[in-house]
Amino acid sequence: MTFDQILFYVFSFWFIAASLAMIFSRNAAKAVLFLILAFFSAASIWILLEAEFLAITLILVYVGAVMVLFLFVIKMLNIDKSTLRAKFAGYLPLGLIVAAIIATEMALVLGANQFGLEVMAAPARHAADYSNITVLALQLYTDYVYPFELAAVLLLIAIIAAITLVHRNEGNRKTQNIAEQVSVKAKDRVRLVSITTPNKEGK
Amino acid sequence: MISLSDYLILSAIIFCIGLVGIFVNRTNIITLLMCVELILVAVNTNFIAFSHFLGNEAGQIFVFFILTVAAAEVAIGLAILTLLFRNKGSINVDVTNSLKG
Numbered sequence: 001m002t003f004d005q006i007l008f009y010v011f012s013f014w015f016i017a018a019s020l021a022m023i024f025s026r027n028a029a030k031a032v033l034f035l036i037l038a039f040f041s042a043a044s045i046w047i048l049l050e051a052e053f054l055a056i057t058l059i060l061v062y063v064g065a066v067m068v069l070f071l072f073v074i075k076m077l078n079i080d081k082s083t084l085r086a087k088f089a090g091y092l093p094l095g096l097i098v099a100a101i102i103a104t105e106m107a108l109v110l111g112a113n114q115f116g117l118e119v120m121a122a123p124a125r126h127a128a129d130y131s132n133i134t135v136l137a138l139q140l141y142t143d144y145v146y147p148f149e150l151a152a153v154l155l156l157i158a159i160i161a162a163i164t165l166v167h168r169n170e171g172n173r174k175t176q177n178i179a180e181q182v183s184v185k186a187k188d189r190v191r192l193v194s195i196t197t198p199n200k201e202g203k
Numbered sequence: 204m205i206s207l208s209d210y211l212i213l214s215a216i217i218f219c220i221g222l223v224g225i226f227v228n229r230t231n232i233i234t235l236l237m238c239v240e241l242i243l244v245a246v247n248t249n250f251i252a253f254s255h256f257l258g259n260e261a262g263q264i265f266v267f268f269i270l271t272v273a274a275a276e277v278a279i280g281l282a283i284l285t286l287l288f289r290n291k292g293s294i295n296v297d298v299t300n301s302l303k304g
Binding site (some may be wrong): 102115123139 | 209210221224226227231233241244258261264271280295
């Protein structure tokens with residue numbers, strides 16, 4: 001067993017264990033923490049696959065931003081835990097049966113007969129000066145520049161939509177009153193006060 | 204060496220765990236969103252494994268876009284969730300039944 005394989009099985013074990021713990025944990029905040037562990041293991045596996053940029057993006061964007069957003073929402077909402085798992089037992093057997101069938105089918109299709117090392121040999125590792133970011137950026141800014149721009153527009157739309165959805169009630173808003181601004185007169189803004197100043201002799 | 208089928212079976216297992224999570228947690232919208240994230244990570248692992256073994260970086264570009272769209276989806280989903288909690292006082296799936304025809 002090579003060092004690569006040991007790393008792969010350790011990361012896979014934590015990935016699967018953290019995912020199972022996530023879906024069966026009763027507390028939503030604990031589920032988020034387990035999902036963070038799962039994302040870290042996934043990022044480690046992606047580094048084994050020489051996708052360094054995406055692995056670091058997964059940690060920075062998902063663990064750093066999205067999971068913290070989840071934690072914020074969970075802490076903000078104060079969810080009643082007793083009602084959340086009311087129908088736990090009813091759907092677990094069906095879910096397990098469906099998942100077992102899907103997993104068996106996928107293992108049959110994706111097994112070593114079709115995608116093993118004999119069929120698809122592992123590529124040679126890149127040299128130490130190979131830059132994953134350079135390769136990705138070359139493709140992203142030439143062949144995929146229009147999807148890249150569309151992704152930027154999509155993020156802008158998401159920002160606007162999220163702010164508009166949450167920021168709704170009129171009372172919290174600071175808005176302009178246009179009519180008041182237009183009809184303002186100089187005497188409303190400037191008040192001339194006559195002050196008696198002492199003259200030069202100090203009298 | 205690790206073969207491609209190892210990576211594919213790993214992501215199939217993670218995909219199925221995410222699926223079971225949707226069945227198990229079907230009353231809690233936050234955990235449903237997290238299960239969708241898990242499924243997306245499984246799919247992304249598939250893309251990256253094929254990209255590595257075929258020597259084609261287009262798979263990694265796809266993962267990049269999937270991550271972008273998933274981040275936007277989570278932001279809007281959590282905004283809707285906050286709005287639902289504000290209006291209904293609960294994030295149970297069963298309270299969102301006012302649209303029945």
